[in-house]
Amino acid sequence: MNKKHFVSIAIAAALTIGSFPAMGTTANATSVEDLKKKQGEVSSQKDKINSEINKKKSEINENIDKQQDIKAKIAEFDAKIRDTENKIAEKAKEIDETNAEIDQLKKEIKELETKIKERNELLKERARAIQEKGGSANYLDVLLGAESFGDFINRVSAVNTIVSADKKIMDEQKRDQEELEKKQKEVETKLAELEDDKAGLETLKQDLNSEKAQKAELFKQLEKQQASLEKEKVNLEKESSELAKMEQQIGGEIQAEQARLAELARQREIEKKRQAEAAAKKAAAQKATTSSSSGGSSASASASASVPVSSGAWTRPASGAITTExxxxxxxxxxxxxxxTDIAARGSVPIVAAADGYVIKSHYSSSYGNVVYITHSINGKTFTTVYAHMSSALVSSGQPIDKGQQIGYMGDTGYSFGQHLHFELHEGSWNGSKSNSVNPRKYINL
Ligand SMILES: [Zn+2]
Structure with missing residues (x-):
């Protein structure tokens, strides 16, 4: 920051260089217009930084909006993931139930298989027993082995009953087994479908998780970005407050310079009074001794001023008509x-100081044009006069000035419509709100 450096050097210089003996510590040699200029530079630098701060603020707000969007999206993903997890859990439960069903079916099938096998063995054994005894003849043996006819009948029916009953049961069991196998196949198909669904859901969950992770990463980046924006904002704010401090410090310097010049005016007034008294005493003494002709030279009014200088502390600053009160x-x-009060006249019109004093400021401003500020001390009281819109100024700041001394020419510079003098009178020092301004007619016979 070049400007900052420049200003702090200026302040340091102002604090060390030149001071009026009567003023003590804070008086400085830098003119008010230089200080004003520096203050303006600091102020515009501060404005620039403040607008950067506002930019940062809106960037931070944008960032926060984005973060909120992403947070909402992450919440959506979380909800979807939870939903998917619930569905997966449901599927897993169905799969467990189906597996249990399959196990149960397998067990039932196995039991039936065992029973069928046993019955089959039994039937085979019987068939073998019959064969070993020689085909149907063996049945005959069984039958012929009957001890009575009743026994014979019994034996015939027993053989038939046993064989056909066994066969019937075995057939039924076979049918049952087939049915169970068919059911098992169906359930296994259902299981495969469930596994498929579950796998699909797992994939969906994975996708959602990775999308969520991406959003979370983006969120993290935004948070980081926000942190650095906040940091930048804090630094700018620090710089801005430093500049504001500097601006205030320069304002203090300006006031000190104004006070220094006002004090100079006060001391000058005292000195002038003392000299006038001494001169009067001397003249009285001379009159007492010689009582001859007087050496009539008036005090100190500048010969260049064509304005008639009135007696007393004040005089009219320019000749011409009062156009605005x-x-x-x-x-x-x-x-x-x-x-x-506006005073207007045509041609080359000199402007003179309304009273003894010191020039505080002589510069150009867009509103006042070429303007001179003078501080006065009248009976120990401070006044400030302002002479605006001059075509040119003949004095510079810090310069002592006499009542009626020419300070410039009437003009039409700054915010002005036609040649005139805009003349202000302030009781005390001049300020931006012009709160000390009074009607010049209160002191000057216009
Ligand atoms: Zn005016």
Missing amino acids: YGWDNLNGESRFHYG
């Missing part, structure tokens, strides 16, 4: 308070 008035159809 102090107070409320109308400018271009708008009501405004006029803080001075």
Whole structure:
């Protein structure tokens, strides 16, 4: 920051260089307009930084909006993931139930298989027993082995019953087994479908998780970005407050310079009074001894001023007509308070100091044009006069000035419509709100 450096050097210089003996510590040699200029530079630098701060603020807000969007999306993903997890759990439960069903079916099938096998063995054994005894003849043996006819009948029916009953049961069991196998196949198909569904859901969950992770990463980046924006903002704010401090410090310097010049004016007034008293005493003594002709030279009024200088502390600052009085008035159809008195005249019109004093400021401003500020001390009281819109100024700041001494020419510079002098009188020092302004007619016979 070049400007900052420049300003702090200026302040350091102001604090060390030149001081009026009567003023003590804070008086400085830097002119008020230089300080004003520096203050303006610091102020515009501060404005620039403040607008950067506002930019950072809106960037931070944008960032926060984005973060909220992403947070909402992450929440959506979380909800979807939870939903998917629930569905997966449901599928897993169904799969467990189906597996249990399959196990149960397998067990039932196995039991039936065992029973069928046993029955089959039994039937085979019987068939073998019959064969070993020689085909149907063996049945005959069984039958012929009957001890009585009743026994014979019994034996015939027993053989038939046993064989056909066994066969019937075995057939039924075979049918049952087939049915169970068919059911097992169906359940296994259902299981495969469930596994498929579950796998699909697992994939969906994975996708959701990776999308969520991406959003979370983006969120992290935004948080980081926000942190650095906040840091930048804090640094800018620090810089801005430093500049504001500097601006204030320069304001203090300006006040100190104004006070220094006011004090100079006060001391000058005291000295002038003392000299006048001494001169009067001397003249009285001379009159007493010689009582001859007087050496009539008037005090110190500049010969260059063509304005008649009035006696007393004050004099009219320019000749011409009063065109606008102090107070409320109308400018271009708008009501405004006029803080001075306008005096207008044509041609080359000299402007003179309204009283003894010191020039505080002599510079150009866009509103006042070429303007001179003078501080006065009248009976120990400080006044400030302002002479605006001059075509040119002949004095510079810090310069002592006498009542009636020419300080410039009437002009039309700055915010002015036609050649005139805008003259202000302030009781005390001048300030931006012009709160010390009074009607010049209170002191000067215009
Ligand atoms: Zn005016």
